[in-house]
Amino acid sequence: MATEKDLETIVGLLADDLLGSKRERYEDPLPLSYRKAFEAISKDSNNELVVACDGDEVIGVLQITFTAYITHQGGWRATIEGVRTAASVRGQGVGSKLINWAIQRAKQRECHLVQLTTDKRRPDALKFYEQLGFNATHEGLKLSLK
Numbered sequence: 001m002a003t004e005k006d007l008e009t010i011v012g013l014l015a016d017d018l019l020g021s022k023r024e025r026y027e028d029p030l031p032l033s034y035r036k037a038f039e040a041i042s043k044d045s046n047n048e049l050v051v052a053c054d055g056d057e058v059i060g061v062l063q064i065t066f067t068a069y070i071t072h073q074g075g076w077r078a079t080i081e082g083v084r085t086a087a088s089v090r091g092q093g094v095g096s097k098l099i100n101w102a103i104q105r106a107k108q109r110e111c112h113l114v115q116l117t118t119d120k121r122r123p124d125a126l127k128f129y130e131q132l133g134f135n136a137t138h139e140g141l142k143l144s145l146k
Helices: 004-015 032-043 094-108 123-131
Strands: 047-054 057-068 076-085 111-116
Touching: 004 032, 004 047, 004 057, 004 076, 032 047, 047 094, 057 094, 076 094, 094 111, 094 123
Parallel strands: 076 111
Antiparallel strands: 047 057, 057 076
Protein backbone atom coordinates (compact mmCIF):
# COMPACT_ATOMS: atom_id res chain seq x y z
CA MET A 1 0.00 0.00 0.00
CA ALA A 2 1.08 3.54 -0.66
CA THR A 3 2.19 5.71 2.23
CA GLU A 4 2.03 9.48 2.50
CA LYS A 5 5.74 9.67 1.73
CA ASP A 6 4.94 8.14 -1.69
CA LEU A 7 2.42 10.84 -2.56
CA GLU A 8 4.77 13.23 -4.38
CA THR A 9 6.11 10.42 -6.57
CA ILE A 10 2.58 9.16 -7.26
CA VAL A 11 1.45 12.58 -8.45
CA GLY A 12 4.60 12.79 -10.58
CA LEU A 13 3.71 9.48 -12.24
CA LEU A 14 0.13 10.64 -12.86
CA ALA A 15 1.41 13.85 -14.46
CA ASP A 16 4.01 12.14 -16.65
CA ASP A 17 2.03 11.66 -19.82
CA LEU A 18 0.27 13.79 -22.41
CA LEU A 19 -3.14 13.74 -20.74
CA GLY A 20 -1.96 13.75 -17.13
CA SER A 21 0.31 16.72 -17.71
CA LYS A 22 -2.80 18.79 -18.51
CA ARG A 23 -4.90 17.77 -15.52
CA GLU A 24 -2.47 17.13 -12.65
CA ARG A 25 -0.57 19.76 -10.69
CA TYR A 26 2.84 18.29 -9.95
CA GLU A 27 4.45 21.16 -8.11
CA ASP A 28 6.28 21.87 -4.88
CA PRO A 29 4.53 21.93 -2.55
CA LEU A 30 1.79 19.64 -3.80
CA PRO A 31 -1.68 21.16 -3.71
CA LEU A 32 -3.51 20.28 -0.50
CA SER A 33 -6.21 18.48 -2.52
CA TYR A 34 -3.84 15.54 -3.11
CA ARG A 35 -3.18 15.13 0.63
CA LYS A 36 -6.91 15.31 1.39
CA ALA A 37 -7.64 12.66 -1.25
CA PHE A 38 -4.84 10.44 0.07
CA GLU A 39 -6.24 10.74 3.60
CA ALA A 40 -9.76 9.88 2.44
CA ILE A 41 -8.52 6.87 0.45
CA SER A 42 -6.43 5.66 3.40
CA LYS A 43 -9.42 5.79 5.76
CA ASP A 44 -11.80 3.99 3.37
CA SER A 45 -11.67 0.20 3.59
CA ASN A 46 -13.14 0.01 0.08
CA ASN A 47 -10.30 2.01 -1.49
CA GLU A 48 -6.67 1.00 -1.88
CA LEU A 49 -3.84 3.03 -3.36
CA VAL A 50 -1.14 0.58 -4.37
CA VAL A 51 2.43 1.21 -5.47
CA ALA A 52 4.93 -1.01 -7.23
CA CYS A 53 8.47 -0.53 -6.00
CA ASP A 54 11.97 -1.36 -7.12
CA GLY A 55 13.77 -1.28 -3.81
CA ASP A 56 12.75 2.03 -2.24
CA GLU A 57 11.78 3.61 -5.59
CA VAL A 58 8.10 3.85 -6.52
CA ILE A 59 7.83 2.76 -10.18
CA GLY A 60 4.09 2.22 -10.55
CA VAL A 61 0.72 3.05 -9.04
CA LEU A 62 -2.94 2.17 -9.24
CA GLN A 63 -6.06 2.74 -7.22
CA ILE A 64 -8.62 0.00 -6.72
CA THR A 65 -12.10 0.72 -5.38
CA PHE A 66 -14.56 -1.92 -4.22
CA THR A 67 -18.24 -1.10 -4.69
CA ALA A 68 -21.37 -3.01 -3.74
CA TYR A 69 -23.99 -3.00 -6.50
CA ILE A 70 -27.64 -3.86 -6.29
CA THR A 71 -27.34 -5.39 -9.77
CA HIS A 72 -25.88 -8.85 -10.32
CA GLN A 73 -27.72 -10.08 -7.25
CA GLY A 74 -26.05 -7.58 -4.95
CA GLY A 75 -22.53 -8.38 -6.12
CA TRP A 76 -19.32 -6.44 -5.59
CA ARG A 77 -17.18 -4.91 -8.33
CA ALA A 78 -13.63 -3.67 -8.34
CA THR A 79 -12.80 -0.54 -10.31
CA ILE A 80 -9.20 0.14 -11.29
CA GLU A 81 -8.14 3.76 -11.87
CA GLY A 82 -5.01 5.86 -12.11
CA VAL A 83 -2.70 3.17 -13.49
CA ARG A 84 0.74 4.54 -14.28
CA THR A 85 4.28 3.23 -14.50
CA ALA A 86 7.49 5.20 -14.50
CA ALA A 87 8.74 6.00 -18.00
CA SER A 88 12.02 4.25 -17.16
CA VAL A 89 10.28 0.88 -16.72
CA ARG A 90 7.49 0.99 -19.31
CA GLY A 91 7.35 -2.16 -21.39
CA GLN A 92 9.06 -4.21 -18.66
CA GLY A 93 5.96 -5.84 -17.18
CA VAL A 94 5.38 -3.56 -14.21
CA GLY A 95 1.92 -2.52 -15.41
CA SER A 96 0.94 -6.14 -16.03
CA LYS A 97 2.05 -7.11 -12.54
CA LEU A 98 0.03 -4.26 -11.03
CA ILE A 99 -3.12 -5.19 -12.94
CA ASN A 100 -2.74 -8.89 -12.17
CA TRP A 101 -2.27 -8.03 -8.50
CA ALA A 102 -5.48 -5.97 -8.62
CA ILE A 103 -7.38 -8.86 -10.24
CA GLN A 104 -6.24 -11.20 -7.48
CA ARG A 105 -7.18 -8.61 -4.86
CA ALA A 106 -10.66 -8.35 -6.39
CA LYS A 107 -11.01 -12.13 -6.15
CA GLN A 108 -9.97 -11.98 -2.49
CA ARG A 109 -12.71 -9.42 -1.91
CA GLU A 110 -15.18 -11.74 -3.70
CA CYS A 111 -15.88 -9.33 -6.54
CA HIS A 112 -17.67 -10.77 -9.55
CA LEU A 113 -16.24 -8.19 -11.94
CA VAL A 114 -13.19 -5.98 -12.43
CA GLN A 115 -13.78 -2.86 -14.49
CA LEU A 116 -11.70 0.02 -15.70
CA THR A 117 -11.81 2.78 -18.24
CA THR A 118 -9.12 4.13 -20.48
CA ASP A 119 -9.17 7.35 -22.42
CA LYS A 120 -9.88 6.90 -26.12
CA ARG A 121 -6.81 9.03 -26.82
CA ARG A 122 -4.69 6.19 -25.36
CA PRO A 123 -5.00 3.40 -27.95
CA ASP A 124 -1.88 1.65 -26.62
CA ALA A 125 -3.47 1.47 -23.17
CA LEU A 126 -6.58 -0.14 -24.66
CA LYS A 127 -4.41 -2.77 -26.37
CA PHE A 128 -2.53 -3.35 -23.11
CA TYR A 129 -5.75 -4.02 -21.17
CA GLU A 130 -7.14 -6.25 -23.92
CA GLN A 131 -3.95 -8.34 -23.80
CA LEU A 132 -4.62 -8.84 -20.07
CA GLY A 133 -8.10 -10.21 -20.82
CA PHE A 134 -10.28 -7.11 -20.53
CA ASN A 135 -13.02 -6.66 -23.12
CA ALA A 136 -14.54 -3.37 -24.30
CA THR A 137 -18.11 -4.52 -23.66
CA HIS A 138 -19.70 -1.18 -22.79
CA GLU A 139 -19.56 2.39 -24.01
CA GLY A 140 -18.49 4.57 -21.09
CA LEU A 141 -19.76 8.11 -20.64
CA LYS A 142 -18.52 10.88 -18.39
CA LEU A 143 -19.84 14.29 -17.48
CA SER A 144 -17.31 16.84 -16.27
CA LEU A 145 -18.60 18.95 -13.38
CA LYS A 146 -15.81 21.53 -13.52
